[in-house]
Each structure stands twice: as C-alpha cells, then as structure tokens.
Amino acid sequence: MTAGRDLKRAGLSFFGDVTAGITHDIRNSLAILKEISGLLSDLGDAAGEGGTLDAERVKSIAGRLDVQVNRANATVGLLNRFAHSVDVPRRRIDLRETVAMVGDLAKSKAVRKRVSLEVVLPEHGLGVEGDPFLLEHVIFLLLGMTIESAERGGTVTLALSPAGPGATICFEGAGRGKVRMEGAVSHLLTLTGCTAEYEGRGDTLVLELPGRMPGKESTDHG
Amino acid sequence: MDDHRILIVDDEEEFTSLLSERLTARGLRVETAASGAGAIEQVAAGNFDVVVLDMVMPGMDGIETLQHLREHDSDLQVILLTGHATVEKGVHAMKLGAADFLEKPAELNELLGKIREAYSRKLILIEERNTKKIDDILKSKGW
Incomplete structure (x- = not known):
C-alpha cells in the first residue's frame, strides 16, 4: 500500500x-x-390514578431535561464543526478554535484513561494557513499518544x-517517555510542514507549526 | 419482583439515578455504582442477583468489570447496556459470561424483561447445582 x-x-x-x-x-x-x-x-400515570402532581417536581424534571438537551446540542455542534473541517483543503486556520475543538474531541479518550485534560489558549487570536483537517489529525494523534x-x-x-x-503546541504529561514519530504521524508532519520533538526526559512533546503549511496557495473561501 | 436485587453501574450518574428511581417504583431493590471498581466493591459486600453494566466507563471498562464480577460470583447475571454497541462486542461479552446485551437508549419494559429472564436463569443455575449436589451425595452413599 502507498503512503498516500x-x-x-x-x-x-480519525x-x-x-x-x-x-x-x-x-x-x-x-x-x-x-x-x-x-x-x-x-408521574402522569400516578396522578391519573388519583395521586397528585407535584408542580415543583415537574419543574425540576424540566430543568434536568433542559440540561440534557443543551448537552446533546453542544455535542452535535462539535461534530458539525469537525465535519466542516474537510470543506476546503486550504484556508486560514484559527488555531485557538482548532486546538480547543481537538481538545473537546479527545475529552472522552482522556476520561476513559482517567486522565484530566487541560487546554491552555493564548489571549489573542492566532492563525496559520494550511489544511485544517490535516492539522486537526496530527494534533489529535499526538494528543492521543500523550494521553x-x-x-x-x-x-x-x-x-x-x-x-x-507560526505557533507552538505543547503536549505535556506523557508519562512513559518518547514515542517514535512513524506511520501516519510522520506523513502528516511532512504534509503540514510541522516538526514534533520531545523535550527533556520525554514528558513534553512540542509541535512546531509554520505560518504557512506546504501546498497550494490560499484561495478565497470566505 | 420484590426479591430481585439489582445493581446499576454507569458513570452517567444522572442516568443511574433516573433508572434506579423507575425500577424501584416497579418493586425492585436497586443500588447504583459509578465505576467498575465501585461495582466490584458493592458486589463483594452485598448479595445482588442482576447487574446492569455500562460498557464504556472511565478506568475499568464494562468487559473488565464483567470478568471480575463473574470471577467473584459465577451465578451473578450481568446485562451489558451500552451506547457503543456492535455485534462483535455483544458476542464477545456473551462469551465472557454476560447474560444479555442491550443498546442505549433502551425501553424500560425490554430491560425489565431481560432482568426477569436473568433472574430466572440465576434460580435455574442454583437449582441445578443443588440437584447435582444431592445426586452426588446419594451416589456416594450408593442410593
């Protein structure tokens, strides 16, 4: 099978x-x-059989309903944002949005591993130009390796x-030392023009992103 | 179903709280645990008939928990309940001793049916073992 x-x-x-x-x-x-x-x-059945319907109880249940609808809505919103990252092969990428989204996507992985995941973003906007899906993929893989x-x-x-x-993304907290950058990670690093190196004893992985990733020039995608 | 003791295990505490309330209203004695480790502790301390177990949980997952629970009590009936259902996972869980497998979101009546079936299976297992014990005693005495 070819690298492509x-x-x-x-x-x-992914x-x-x-x-x-x-x-x-x-x-x-x-x-x-x-x-x-x-x-x-x-509760309706019980009230129909001669019981009473506690209005406060119903209000409290409505509140619980609202919490779950908001939760499901946020989850669907996350999937929608992710699905749109393949819309165009090259554009200006808002790195704060991208890193926050990948953090959200990897949250369940971290929870299953019983690891707390913290995302630290700069105060001001930060952007690079390239393929958003490839960048999300490489961040997700490196984050997965760290988790x-x-x-x-x-x-x-x-x-x-x-x-x-460009920018730097640090993945801190790897406990078992360095992992070799091979397979898909290695291809993705080449395609995005990024480099990934461990610092110190291998508990921090640093991803360096260029301001403009390799590939065709940007087109106006609005 | 008054005698059935049920343990619901799921890290979604809102889910365990709601399901527990609805099953209790139908006459079952229900307790809850939020993790595999918690379920193992509760099963070791109490006498449960059926465990309703989530497949995907932080730390110890449903399959690992199932193995520990069955090692502790081979009569214990475990129904796996999950949002991550695949046929392969279901077959794997049954091979490891799960009594049944149900996909989230589940109908309460379907779950109740599976709990009843699992409880009956437990009673049959106990009865078969007791019958075998009696047979063995009778044989050893030459009767």
Whole structure:
C-alpha cells in the first residue's frame, strides 16, 4: 500500500474514531432523555390514578431535561464543526478554535484513561494557513499518544502559544517517555510542514507549526 | 419482583439515578455504582442477583468489570447496556459470561424483561447445582 493510501485510511480512521466517540456521547444523552420522559409518564400515570402532581417536581424534571438537551446540542455542534473541517483543503486556520475543538474531541479518550485534560489558549487570536483537517489529525494523534502514555489519574496539558510567524503546541504529561514519530504521524508532519520533538526526559512533546503549511496557495473561501 | 436485587453501574450518574428511581417504583431493590471498581466493591459486600453494566466507563471498562464480577460470583447475571454497541462486542461479552446485551437508549419494559429472564436463569443455575449436589451425595452413599 502507498503512503498516500495509508494516509487516506488513517484520515478515515480519525473521522471514524471521532464519530464513534461523539455518537456514544449522544446516545448517553438520549438514554437520559428517555428515562426523563419515562419518569414524566410514570408521574402522569400516578396522578391519573388519583395521586397528585407535584408542580415543583415537574419543574425540576424540566430543568434536568433542559440540561440534557443543551448537552446533546453542544455535542452535535462539535461534530458539525469537525465535519466542516474537510470543506476546503486550504484556508486560514484559527488555531485557538482548532486546538480547543481537538481538545473537546479527545475529552472522552482522556476520561476513559482517567486522565484530566487541560487546554491552555493564548489571549489573542492566532492563525496559520494550511489544511485544517490535516492539522486537526496530527494534533489529535499526538494528543492521543500523550494521553495513552500518561499515568492514570495524571493531567495532560495541551498548550498553544505563538512562535514567530507560526505557533507552538505543547503536549505535556506523557508519562512513559518518547514515542517514535512513524506511520501516519510522520506523513502528516511532512504534509503540514510541522516538526514534533520531545523535550527533556520525554514528558513534553512540542509541535512546531509554520505560518504557512506546504501546498497550494490560499484561495478565497470566505 | 420484590426479591430481585439489582445493581446499576454507569458513570452517567444522572442516568443511574433516573433508572434506579423507575425500577424501584416497579418493586425492585436497586443500588447504583459509578465505576467498575465501585461495582466490584458493592458486589463483594452485598448479595445482588442482576447487574446492569455500562460498557464504556472511565478506568475499568464494562468487559473488565464483567470478568471480575463473574470471577467473584459465577451465578451473578450481568446485562451489558451500552451506547457503543456492535455485534462483535455483544458476542464477545456473551462469551465472557454476560447474560444479555442491550443498546442505549433502551425501553424500560425490554430491560425489565431481560432482568426477569436473568433472574430466572440465576434460580435455574442454583437449582441445578443443588440437584447435582444431592445426586452426588446419594451416589456416594450408593442410593
């Protein structure tokens, strides 16, 4: 199989991984909504059999319903933003938005590993030009590697900061030392013009992003 | 269903709280746990008939928890409940001793049916073991 096919497959796998995680979250919200609906139905049945309907209780249940609808809405919004990252192959990328989104996408991975995930963003906007999907993919893979190697109960920090015309993203908290950059990660680093190096004993991985990633010049995509 | 003791295990505490309330209203004795480790502790301390177990949880997942629970009590009936359902995972869980497998969001009546079936299966297992014990005693005495 060629490197291009490998990367295509890795891209699909990334999309699948994210979608599976998000549908799981949505199903959890739906399961809660179903129980809330069932509880309201139970209360209605009890009231119909000569009992009373406690207005405060109903209000409280409505509040719980609202929390779950907002939660599901935020999850769907995240999936929607992610899905639109393949709309164009090259554009100006808002790195604060991208890093925050990848952090949100990887949250369930961190929770399953019992690792706290902190995202640190600069106060001011920071942008580079390139392919948003490739950049999200490389950040997600490096974050996944860091979470996997972090100690259970530990904290992984994803920190974005400006660096010359580009930016730096630090992945702090890897507990098991350095992992070789190979396969999809290596291809993605080449395609995005980024470099990834471990610092110190290997507990921090630093991704350096150029201001303009390799590839065709930007077109106006609005 | 008054005698059934059920443990619901899920890291979604809002879900366990709601399901617990609705099952309790239907006469079951229900307790909840928010993790696999918590479920193992509660099963070791109490006498549960059926565990309704989420597949994906922080730390110890549903499959690992299922294995620990079945090692502790081979009569314990475990129904896996998950938002991450695939046929392969279901088959794998059944091979490891799960009594049943249900996808989220589930109908309460379907879950209640599976709890009843699981409880009946537990009673049959106990009865078969007791019958075998009696048979063995009778054989050893030459009767």
